Amino acid sequence: MRYLFEDYTFDTERRELHRGADAVSITPQVFDLLEYLIRNRERVVSKDDLIKAIWNGRSVSDAALTTRLNAARTAIGDSGEEQRFIKTLPRKGFRFVGAIREAQEPAGAAVADNQVELQKPDLALPDKPSIAVLPFENMSGDPEQEYFADGMVEEIITALSRFKSLFVIARHSSFTFKGKAVDIKEVGRRLGVRYVVEGSVRKASGKVRITGQLIDAVTGAHLWTDRFERDLTDVFALQDEVTIAVVSAIEPKMLQTEIAMAMRRRPENLTAYDYFLRALPQYYLATREGFAEAIRLAHRALELDPRFGSAAALAGDCHVSNVVLGYANDPQFDRKEAVRLARLALSIDDGDPDTLSRAAVISAYMVGDSEAEIEMADRAVALNPNSWRTWNNRGYVYRVAGLPEEAIRSFERAVRMSPVDPLLYMTFLGIGVAxxxxxxxxxxxxxxxxxxxxxxxxxxxxxxxxxxxxxxxxxxxxxxxxxxxxxxxxxxxxxxxxxxxxxxxxxxxxxxxxxxxxxx
CATH class of the missing domain: 1.25.40.10 (Tetratricopeptide repeat domain)
Structure with a gap:
């Protein structure tokens, strides 16, 4: 068996370690130790396990074991400070955490040094932001925290799944990586996603510390990272709180990244979704020129995909904004277009929370059927309670309906959902008017x-x-x-x-x- 990690090749048949084309000198005992750690990389290996496997159970001092571990780390470019490959878990043992690929050698055949295992074909990325949430690592050694961490990851997956604009990998696929050292780029290729969320949970002194990070699985770039520390009291409330914080950071960050990528693509190669993404920053400007360009781009998206409900809803939102902000040269035209596009969007997908919430606001300003508009806004929030837009738009519907207290509650929830949203000034305006x-x-x-x-x-x-x-x-x-x-x-x-x-x-x-x- 040949194990491949970074630019190293660990060949158990030839008992050789190579870095690229160069052989790495390694003693037999250190080779055995490294092989044992690699073969058992899905679990923590105790000191007793190592002594039994490498020294046949003979008495070995801690100093001798530490010396061999340091030699193994040195051979593969690791150290006790970095612990990129061999991780020490205090009072627990050791684990090989590097991302490994296995290359099986054909029986009785000579194998070239650069032979690698045939990989499954990469899955194509979906035509919208795609994400997988990996199981969070339990750093505390407390089995109860394992359940807490798994439950929180499931909540995050469920919350992200409510955004119809996202392609979210189901829990069962994500959890196939549980307990394994993974290469994020490999995860992206195997699951066919652009983004991966990973994190860890550590319990100490009645508190729990959760770290999370969003990674671009194509480039390996870290897009977002944060740490949350809370009192470990009501576990379910804590799961909800952290889930909201993580989702409210991830969704807008992914959208910003997608917009930036769309803006770099050549115009002649753009898809309907690219045009939609390009329309969004124009809409964010909230200017006469910005709305005009957003409408043009949204209609271009609809030409390429007449069933693109989100593009129709966005264009309708721009038309109603023209009317309300006084930008319209022909207010009656903008009124009619706003209502027409809202109805078109609903006919395409009346179960999309963003579409419902935009249609509710358009109707609130242009039609004035408070009961129907409140019903749409409430349904949008029920479909996705983790969205800034659904709560923000619900606030405007209730404000226009003459219910300022409930409007403020919705706006405050919107701020909580996306505290750094580029459109937060609209939320603040709604609160101010109420x-x-x-x-x-x-x-x-x-x-x-x-x-x-x-x-x-x-x-x-x-x-x-x-x-x-x-x-x-x-x-x-x-x-x-x-x-x-x-x-x-x-x-x-x-x-x-x-x-x-x-x-x-x-x-x-x-x-x-x-x-x-x-x-x-």
Whole structure:
């Protein structure tokens, strides 16, 4: 048998170790030790196991064992500090953790030095972000933590599966790698995924520390890593808390990476999904030009794939934003297009949470059937309670329906789901408007300033800030904010705001705009 790891070849038949084309000098006893560790790499090998296998049970000092282990590490370019290949688990034993490929030699045949095992063909990557969540390593040695770690990974897999925009490997396939040292690139090839999540769990002194990382399985690049430390009290609540934190970090990070890759591809080779990805950053700008380009790209995606419901919903969202923000040259056209595209998206897939939530907002502003819109928004959240978008859009539906307290609860949940989302300024705006309607003007000012720090040119936040300042009698600040709003949109009038639907159930907001001196 020949074992291949990194650029090493460990040949048990010839009892040779090579690094590339160069032979590595190794004593027989160290070779036996290394072979035993490699053959038993799926488990932790105790000191007694090694003594029995290598020294036939004879009495061996700890110093002698340490010397042989260090020699084995040196032979394969490892060290006691790095422990890339041979890992010491205090009071437990040792384990070979390097990623291994086995090359079986044909019986009775000469084998070339560069022969490798025939591998299964690589699976093609899906046409949307694909991810596998590997079992987290239990670093504590406590079997109870094994169950906790496995349960948390299952929760993460389930949570990610709710995003219909993702291709998520099922639990049974991911768990075939449990207890094995893996090469992330090999995992990606075997499972046909672009991204892999791995992590570890360690319990100590009544606390549990969880680390997680998101890796690009094609390049090997680490895209995200974080550590969570919590009191080990209610295990199920802890699983939920960590799952939310991990998923809320992973999903937007993957999307950002996918967008960046799409922007680097040559335009003549783009797919429908590439056009959709290119539309998203234009939508994020929340400008007249950005919405126009996003609509163009979304329609290009629909031309290539007429059943691309997410592209239709995105285009509808852009049209309703044109109306509400006053960008529309022909408001009636944008109104009709927004409703048409929302209905098209729902006809394609009314079970997609993102599509449902976008359609609910479009209907809230353009139709005004609160009962139906609330039902859609609630169903979107039920389908994916881990999505910033479903909670953010539910907040807007409830805000437009005149239910600011429930709107704030939804917006706060959205912030919790994606604390670094590039569209968080829209969430802050929603909270600010709801707070104004509840008469909580000081709180509204704080959150609206957050919106403007993220997007200084976001005119709705400027005018809402002017309203909140005016209600508190802070006239100079109100006039400054009003002037900034008019600088961004010189044609703004209060009557136009009301006419285009953005003035629904915002009596105190409108009063504040008048007090701030914005034109009627």
């Amino acid at each position: 707070l104004i309607e509840l008469g909580r003007f000081d709180e509204a000012i704080v959150v609206l300033k957050k919106a403007l720090r993220q997007n200084p040119s976001y005119m709705p936040a400027c005018r809402c800030l002017a309203s909140a300042f005016a209600h508190l009698g802070r006239d100079a600040e109100a006039h400054d904010a009003a002037a900034r709003a008019l600088e961004i949109d010189p044609a703004f009038t209060i009557s136009a705001l009301i006419a285009r639907g953005a003035g629904k159930n915002v009596k105190l907001l409108i009063e504040g705009l008048r007090k701030a001196g914005l034109p009627e």
